[in-house]
Amino acid sequence: MKKTIKALKFSLVFSLLLASFLACDKDFSVIESNVLGEQNANFFTDSVSFQIAAYNKKLEALQINGLSSTLLGVYNDPAYGQTIASIVTQLVPSTYAPDFGDNPVIDSVILTIPYFNRITGTNEDGSTKYTILDSLYGRKSDGSVKQFKLYIYQNKYLIRDIDPFSNTNERQNYFSKADGTVLNGSSNINFDSPSLKGNLVYATDSIVPSSNPTKTSIGTGTNKVTTQSAPALRIKLQNPFWKTAIIDQEGSSSLSSASEFSNYFRGLYFKAEPFNGDGNMILLNLASTNANITIYYSKDSSVAGEKTQASYVLRFTGNILNTFNNDYSTVPFLNGDRTTGDEKLYLKGTEGSMAVVDLFSGANALETFLNDYRIPIGNGNYKKDANGNYILKRLINDAQLIVYEDETMPTQAKYTNGDDYHKYDRLYAYDIKNNIPVDDYSSDPTVNNTSAPYFSTYFHLGLRNTNAAVSKYKIHLTEHLNNILLRDSTNTKLGLTLSSNVNLVGNAKILNSTDEVTSVPTVSIITPRGTRLYGTKSNVPANRKMKLKIFYTNTK
Template structure:
């Protein structure tokens, strides 16, 4: 039943929208009264549900180089199974042609990589207490962590490209090895280990601040820095490791390998951080290799110009250059596969780290006799656009936009979680497992955010969870429901004849990160995915659009509109 708009019941936002529409479309400009009321308002509101097809798209061979951050560890998703993430990264000295002096001795070497963290209070001494952001799984469940010298050269440019294109590396998560693809080959990084630098058989990340003390007794000065993955190689416990760094770096003084970045990267091809499972559970976390505090610092002593004295100095290598995040997926709880494009799927599987995504085909059911437009879309356009006496669509002579007989006030996908999927009871911070998950929607044809995302003014650079909450909404923690707004997407189709592109849905923990990850040799319309979906190992299961899903939970496109009241 249609609801006639009653006097003075409009919100300010609604009046603004209607007044904007009145300015553009002449059929909506007759008010005939200074005060709107049931008898004299000349438009009504209503809503409708339109057919869509939502289906699964299994993801393979995703671009894994040069991501904004990197996952490391083991995560056992309760609905999918286990994912293991490792990292291969280049390192680069902060200075070249060093003079390490005479009788040089390495005092220690420190590898430091900050975790993403949040200050959550202060301790009894007034110092900051931290919680680790983006920590997945059980923080108390250990993993094996090894650091190797990598001997595979990570190229900057693709040697097989005639256009000097960047060399991309792609995931091979269905393998049981830490491997990656290029456009022409497969790389197993275990075959390119030059030396073992560090091994820890039982590793868990710590949320404690890093304390560093210089001096002794009353002269001691202690500084505190944010939580980090930190390995300290000292003389007492790691003599062999210090010998490695001396032979690899210090002894190369005056050698061309320390003269510039290109020479160094070819000589020392980086580090391989390898995570391995040691049980059914594990922990995984994001590390910030791009941080200015992420580095390898060699502390050394050398002879002073004053006889009998020494000078302490440092040589620093940053994690700059190519970085690759490899994944190994052991999904023993669900089989990911491509879905039914015609009938849609009953359940949609959104899984990060080379998992799965959903494709939304608005209106669906392509007309086999007319490949340019879908039957349901044609009906939708006919329902909303004005026509002349010959049945032709009418355009505004000034703007060139089509005139409408109905105004879309709001349109969104309504999506429900499968409440029967297994989940962990709480995460590291005691929150419900899927509480902070977001669903990110993008234009599959152009690999861009949706129009609604681009005009959404609620961007929050400090908190991705609270960003873009109009276009992407936040998860309804009571109903397990998401809303993805497509108001401007549909208006653009109606007003400007824009293409009705398919919409991709992925799970994201950072909706502000809109870079894409290419798919190697894709054979369908999905040629890239939002890179943010690679940076979460988590997954969720949603109800799809198939008719076997109950009406109340079925994924649907809901449109709320205004139209002139019929006499």
């Protein structure tokens, strides 16, 4: 029996993969044949749709430390409203107890934080060609990038590593609030308060990210050497502040160790503000080895009258918090109806909303499903083989969660305010009981594409089909349902979020959650865009309602 099941599944998966390449949006059909005839076959195939319940879950107080990347800027979503993303980050010196030499003089202080980018080819001069458009949000109708204001302050708040109220030395987590403030589990932190906002280090009205490579020149005249690297936020900072804060601290305990430095220099606060009520938002790669503040300085040489050039590097490898100030005035997010589901489902990142999908929402829905696919023997028990495995009378060949996007939402036009909305976005489904991907994620035969993550895991999670009148997704859940049938899994509820990178499956906690959703995927927090889906309420048109469709083989 096991060999038969495996053979059927292998041939079917191969056929489905082939079909997905030929026509991503075509429903799977049974190709009839009279070679055997149904009366001579020992199995036949069919499909059935299940009534499910999908409802909204409002998100608030989400963990904002330990994220995979960081957002900075201002984003106006026509469907939801405005989000302002700011950053509070520690700095970590490359070396401690430095010797800056005799008579050090700062030449320049350069802040560099790479944007997430992709290589798209080669320019005419032979240099590398990049794009940052899949991590840049906010363009004008002519395609040019909007601007936002940026202020960088010295941060006076000590970002702790360990929770002082934990008996097991647990990590200190920080949680967002929609007004831009932060919770540490016991108190509220406002980085704009005078007691926490220190010296102004930098200010500009015009941050406009570009896909152009970053050029760095060292030396002068014939000794000048220019190198190119990936696109980055590159800012020249004020010399006097860094002379006082770093160079003049040589020999003091402030630069002697990591603990001394983190207590002395508690980091920077990158505060974004709208420019004329608007702006852009960009995903920054603070984890890059090229993300740093470099102090270039000169010191006396051993040769009288000459200077030697040197540098001191501060990296963003400490604690990083991504704060969000949300004005979701156009859509009041609410928790939905768990019994019948909601008419519309709101998926929005940066502390917005997600959906919960109950695959067996009725009182006896799960029992009916088990009775249809297993062989009942009474009293809620089912027939097993000699090895204790359930014997199935129906074999699931493919299970699809079919999801329709709301064609009436403001961002459905391909270019709204210059943005190609949803082009790089994906739906991500996860097991909310264990906060892990469903089994179909790990068994997906499509390769994870790190350079273009919107083409990763596209058999399980599907790709957004835009060829039809209504955009839709197909999320394959075959292994997830087989896990319920064969191993008595009780994980019948899925979380549904928007994701800009389905390769990232880490989780962020929800502070003091009072229901079954205790964590969300971290990437859903740093996905600023939102979408709107049709749900499962009775007033949703039949051709738009979210459904679970199962293709099965019925053995005789």
